Amino acid sequence: MKRKFLALSAILALMAGAAQAQNKTTFGVRAGVNFQNLTGEDASGDKYNNKLKTGFNVGVNAEIPLADEFFLQPGVLFSTKGAKLEGSGDVKANIGYIEVPVNFLYKADLGQGKLLMGVGPYVGIGVTGKFKGDDGEADIKFTNDAKAADYVGKVPMKRIDAGGNLLFGYEFASKFSVQLNAQLGMLNLAPKFEGEKPEGKTKNTGFGVSVGYRF
Template sequence: MKFKIIVLSLSIVLIGLHSAQAQTSFGIVGGVNFQNLNGTDSDGDKLDNDLIVGFHAGVNLLIPVAPDFYFSPGLLFSVKGASDEAIGIVGSYRINYLELPLNLVYKAKVGNGHILLGFGPYVGYAVGGKAKFEGDNDSYERDIVFQNTIESGDDPEFYLKRFDAGANIFFGYELEAGLFLQLNTQLGLLNIHPEDKRVNDDESVVKNTGFGISVGFRF
């Protein structure tokens, strides 16, 4: 399943490259993420998590659709997650996603370059992740387990759903030479916490949120 998702995502980008108009441009991009997992625990209390620092890297297209407006599909590898602390143990959770952003971009001439303003949805598929726990005398690491439902007999692990979706917003500036800088924010709209049948009236809600800085080059 994971391989099929990767192949499908790459195919979408390659088809876009093949069929794009002459004015279409191709970009590479990378940067740093500041991510969190927001929501509520099983009792409905607000999660008290802290940011982690991750990264993202990938490619995108700018396809003209109207004067100064572009459709921008892309493919990103992005590290998200959060950290927390309880009874002297620090937990950090890092989730590796393949993401397909589908943005509408306004690109207008300003000075020696162009301002960039974009927004749109994204879909993500978790290809892996780690949960790490550190105390005063011990530390250990476990793979995050991805499934949609936690059954009553399942082992005590850190569980999440694989699929995510949400919204992107970014603002940036692109030089005539093709170098660009962007400030990004993402808001996850799907609850990525599985249904937990071990808990009566489970009120757990977990959503990805974050912001970041990207630098890239457009050809």
């Protein structure tokens, strides 16, 4: 009976803690500017010399308290990435992703606001993509295993991207915040070719500045 009472007490305490954490969960919106690139190397092992391309991100997130000053911050963003391609005039790669970042956030009192520092993984799903230049444009075909026909007027690329986030910022007493974030893609976006592993590597990298507001 004593064990059952202790077990029931523990369950009730956990439920009360979860409910309390849920009550303290806050939600926010975020939007900003991206400076993105496609890095890696071609089939010959030569590194790309692409240049940064400006894009944007916009989305929502939640902050779930874990401990004093520590939070779990999942979110959903629409983010545009890509690059200005080397040796190709004005050709730009434009790729739109639905991203799900999950950051472990540290918020410490600083002045009348809070210092923000975070790190965590993200997963992105490519939903739009196009290469545009002076000579025309070509849609990105999202595929994990490309065929020869996929390269006719199109550029094959994997749909799923994933990597790591870093963020540093400040939240004012008014609940507005400014944030500097960086991303390092860890998955090769180059697809297989008719079942063979790709010889080149292409990854998303970049940084950005955003503003947000917590409700």
